[in-house]
Amino acid sequence: MATRRAISRAATRIQHARATVPTVHSVKRTRTFVTAHQPRPARQSALICKRQEDAHQQTRNYASSAGVSKTQLYDFHVSKGGKMVPFGGFLMPLQYSDLSIVDSHHWTREKASIFDVSHMLQHELTGPGAANFLASITPSSPKTTKPFHSGLSALLHPTGGIVDDTIITNLSSGWKERYYFVTNAGCRDKDLAFIQDSIHKWREDGQNGEIQWTTFTDYGLVALQGPLSAEILKSLKPTTAEKEPFSVDELHFGQCKYLHLADIDQPCLVSRGGYTGEDGFEISVPSSSSGANNTLKLTEALLQAGGESKVRLAGLGARDSLRLEAGMCLYGHDIDDTTTPVEAGLSWIIAKDRREAGGFNGSDTILSQLKSKKDGGSGVTRRRVGLIINDKAPAREGATITNEDGEEIGTITSGCPSPTLGKNIAMGYIKSGMHKAGTEVSVVVRNKARKATVSKMPFVPSKYWKGLSAGL
Template sequence: MLLPHTTRLASTLRVAVNSKFSVFSRFYSDAAPGTLAKTPLYDLHVAKGAKMAPFAGYSMPVLYSGESVGESHNWVREKAGLFDVSHMVQHRLTGPGALPFLHSVTPSDLTCLPQFRSTLSVFLHPVTGGIVDDLIITSHGPDSFYLVTNAACKEKDLAYIATNMKPFSSDVKHEVLTGQGLVALQGPLAKDILTEYLTGLTGTPADLSKLYFGASMFVEIPSLGERLHVARAGYTGEDGFEISVSERNTETVTTGLLDVGSAGGRIRLSGLGARDSLRLEAGMCLYGHDLDDTTTPIEAGLKWLVGKTRVMDGNFLGAETIGRQYNSWSFVPRRRVGFFVEGLSAREGAEIVEKGTDSVIGKITSGCPSPTLGKNIAMGYIRSGFHKQGTEVGIRMRGRERSGTVTKMPFIETKYNKAP
């Protein structure tokens, strides 16, 4: 799932889950319609009755005609949703300097990453250890890595990469894969649909049963004249796949999946509205809201992606700050936690106060009504010491204090197809 605060998208989530076209203002910006980029699926979205909105410099579908955000959300939880994520930025790093470069700007131990396996990681601020962007890194070999970064941070990331790659420039090649689309097939029926689709294309029975969460593979498709990069991944908490495909074939693959999934009414196109509520239920962050340059991975609850050996060698940006926090919670001033909220849904920026006082102890970064749980959920940062599950707090919204309770995340159990 990266802009400086001065250019971040509007963050307030205004949604009536059962309305037909709920307004998610976090997906709107001040960009003029004529300046927005279009994904390879733009015409398909319009033809399918999508409500389009500016997001990360692109015109993206928020919702499709005839359904509410809650209905779209529940469809993905019960069947399969197909998301256009072609706005995300895909990269390739190759050469003997690729691994040393990535080790210099992330805290991940990529020497432990097997070929065709992926990990969540973060680009780090050199001084604060804050998160410049979160990204997925996939190993295609010792000297070859595939990265996916956030669309809203494209220019910021490219400048960051160019600056920090200079010491390695003779040994590493960086390519932005501008000719690629990316679609995410998510939900409990995703595997069946993709298996049927790939089998039909290749004429050979496709077996995805041992492609576990975090793994990927290339699938040769002679009829399309290319190979698809298929990763068992996603940002909904459900089982699913992300498929990287050439721009020229993105609509062909998408309509093919929709045609296969239409048998038995198993699939629908899904938009940003459902994607936001799904990822929040799964406890996942949205950069520019739940993560930013001032937030360290330890504060964000992402300690697991920091390699212990990396902390010991300290050869990455922000290592001093992250090392202190990794080794002692006393150096971690705040924690990212979940909340159940009574009354109205909590909006980004709402103050968290110590129960019964005016003492501000944190802020909400994301919130929405949970279609799955039927209650209001939120995540945010709270002062260490107040972060324990069950702690009761006050959340100030619209001049009133609502009751909130700190709870663990994810809010719902994830359903990834993990290796036994």
């Protein structure tokens, strides 16, 4: 019961701005085309807006004077009892009337849930300069990523700070370079400005290779997550772009494929992965030339395929507790413009071939941080860690972490009761040297120091699908 009350309080904070929701407008399709050899286009107010001044206001300042948008599933959410709240510039479901947030969390871990993530912005970069351009603003190695494989990355400032985290997918075929990536809704304005400015600099520096940048604001994005996800997707009898039958068992974590689903008039890009730590899929749904709501069509087909005993709708509340158990960062909280990948425990996103060559935004700072001072580098003074709070009171964002002498050594960035573990968990930044798993610290909650233990993440083991032989 204490866990339910604590999550309910968190849910209340999530919707704190809903009383001042401005006029709602529907999502429209916008495409921006920029090449390295063409004059820079004028910024369109619908696409490139004023930069947000404070990264900490981007994700959980749910109402905005700029207006709130709807995804393709808004009316559907309302009809299904969705409790709608402003989030990242969109009205999104916090939860649904049939399940509490805790019950929805458990349902996802045990069965399957459908999340509407259409508020996130989908991008595409094409042209002979696409890979080199991406390599200049991220620590990834786009050219060495296998076709139809994806990986976590980060858009980086020249300082090494994280503009946003993103998943980059190589969709190149033969000689044609093509990359698909998804960015956070709360960072939309600054991401668009950052990419636009980066392309402009790329051109001014005389870099070779034409670039075409496209954003798909009318595409849907649906996440099917949980151990029954594959079974449910198989029920739709997916076929390839060539209309050949395809088993999703062939699709491993981090891989993707264009598949025809639910009689949608165009193939969907189906990627195996997600933001919960469970097996699952993220499905990019193209808009229909006939005006049909393809995202709604797919969502209804998935619900019908699984039935109420296997699959339910889930909202932001469950998504947040699931991702925290999985040890995944939430931008604007666990990472921001001031955080480098090394500090954030994301050194693994820096491709091996980039660790020597560098050449990406912030590489001098970041590569120096990879080495300790005794090895000729700078190291880091803080590190992101997981924490188990050994107390009934959950630690929330902003809570102070102290050592045994009561000295401040860090700050909590995310925290909640873990429905799976029945414990209070958190992540935050802590002074280097105190970051090793098992280190005993305290977290100040309600003016009282509560015992806590530094923990490895994820808190709950990941269950990504890596093939039938992966566990043998």
